[in-house]
Amino acid sequence: NAGVTQTPKFQVLKTGQSMTLQCAQDMNHEYMSWYRQDPGMGLRLIHYSVGAGITDQGEVPNGYNVSRSTTEDFPLRLLSAAPSQTSVYFCASSYTPTGEFPGELFFGEGSRLTVL
Amino acid sequence: AQSVAQPEDQVNVAEGNPLTVKCTYSVSGNPYLFWYVQYPNRGLQFLLKYITGDNLVKGSYGFEAEFNKSQTSFHLKKPSALVSDSALYFCAVRERSGYSTLTFGKGTMLLVSP
Numbered sequence: 001n002a003g004v005t006q007t008p009k010f011q012v013l014k015t016g017q018s019m020t021l022q023c024a025q026d027m028n029h030e031y032m033s034w035y036r037q038d039p040g041m042g043l044r045l046i047h048y049s050v051g052a053g054i055t056d057q058g059e060v061p062n063g064y065n066v067s068r069s070t071t072e073d074f075p076l077r078l079l080s081a082a083p084s085q086t087s088v089y090f091c092a093s094s095y096t097p098t099g100e101f102p103g104e105l106f107f108g109e110g111s112r113l114t115v116l
Numbered sequence: 117a118q119s120v121a122q123p124e125d126q127v128n129v130a131e132g133n134p135l136t137v138k139c140t141y142s143v144s145g146n147p148y149l150f151w152y153v154q155y156p157n158r159g160l161q162f163l164l165k166y167i168t169g170d171n172l173v174k175g176s177y178g179f180e181a182e183f184n185k186s187q188t189s190f191h192l193k194k195p196s197a198l199v200s201d202s203a204l205y206f207c208a209v210r211e212r213s214g215y216s217t218l219t220f221g222k223g224t225m226l227l228v229s230p
Binding site (some may be wrong): 004033035040041042043044045048058090092104105106107108109110 | 150152157158159160161162165206217218219220221222223
C-alpha cells in the first residue's frame with residue numbers, strides 16, 4: 001500500500017516556466033488537497049477536492065490550477081512560475097466518513113520546488 | 117474564520133523530562149482539533165485528534181493532548197521525552213459544520229537533548 005505518492009521530489013524552474021506536480025493516492029480517499037510549506041508560515045491550503053470533478057480554492061490559490069478527473073489523482077499546475085512559488089508542496093488525502101469532513105489527513109513526502 | 121496559534125517557535129527539553137507543546141485555537145462553535153508531527157524531509161504524520169467526549173486524548177508514540185474549551189487550548193504532552201521525539205509539531209483546527217477545511221498553526225520545533 002503506497003499511500004500518497006508525489007512526483008517529482010525536487011524541481012528547479014525558471015521564472016515563467018510551467019509545470020505540473022503529480023499526486024496519486026491508492027486509499028480510495030474522496031478528499032484530496034494541496035498545501036505549501038514555507039518557513040515561519042506553517043502549512044497553507046492551496047486547493048482541495050471533495051471528489052472527482054469537484055475542486056475549490058483554499059487560502060492561497062493564485063498562480064495554481066487543479067483538476068480532479070479520477071478519485072486517485074489530483075495534479076497541481078503552475079502556469080507561469082514565479083520566485084514567490086519557491087516552496088515545499090505537500091499533497092494530502094483523507095477518507096470522509098458520513099457527516100465528517102475531513103478526517104485525519106495522510107500526507108505525501110513533499111515536492112521541493114525552486115523558481116529562479 | 118478559524119485560526120491556530122502556536123506561541124513557541126521552539127521547545128527545548130531534556131530526555132526523560134515531561135514535555136508540553138502549546139496550542140490555542142479560534143473557531144466558530146465547537147472544534148475538531150488535531151496534532152501532526154513532521155520529521156526532517158518527510159511529510160506530516162497524524163498523532164491524535166479530538167472529536168468529542170473525553171477531554172484527554174491519547175495518541176501515537178505516547179503523546180496525549182488535553183482539550184480545554186474555556187481556554188480554547190489543545191496542548192500536546194508527553195510524560196517522558198525521548199531524543200527521537202525531536203521534530204516539528206503542528207496543531208490544526210477545523211469547524212464542525214459544513215465543508216470546513218483544516219487550518220494549521222505555524223509549527224513548533226521540539227528539541228530533546230540527551
